[in-house]
Amino acid sequence: GIPTTKKDRKGKYYFNFPYKEGEYTTAILSQLRLIDSKRLSYKIGSMGEEDSSEMKKRLTSFLK
Numbered sequence: 001g002i003p004t005t006k007k008d009r010k011g012k013y014y015f016n017f018p019y020k021e022g023e024y025t026t027a028i029l030s031q032l033r034l035i036d037s038k039r040l041s042y043k044i045g046s047m048g049e050e051d052s053s054e055m056k057k058r059l060t061s062f063l064k
Helices: 037-042 049-063
Strands: 014-020 023-028
Touching: 014 049
Parallel strands: none
Antiparallel strands: 014 023
């Protein structure tokens, strides 16, 4: 899981993406962590396919 914040952050450790209509959120790539499967039942939103693949690329380059 990757934690998010509503604050607009910039830099290689952050990824901004649209969350809800008219709202953006920032994923904090440097705080990648494992999550309990029970938490997955509390889904509060989702990310578009294009944003998801871009975030995966940035996360991969961050972890190299």
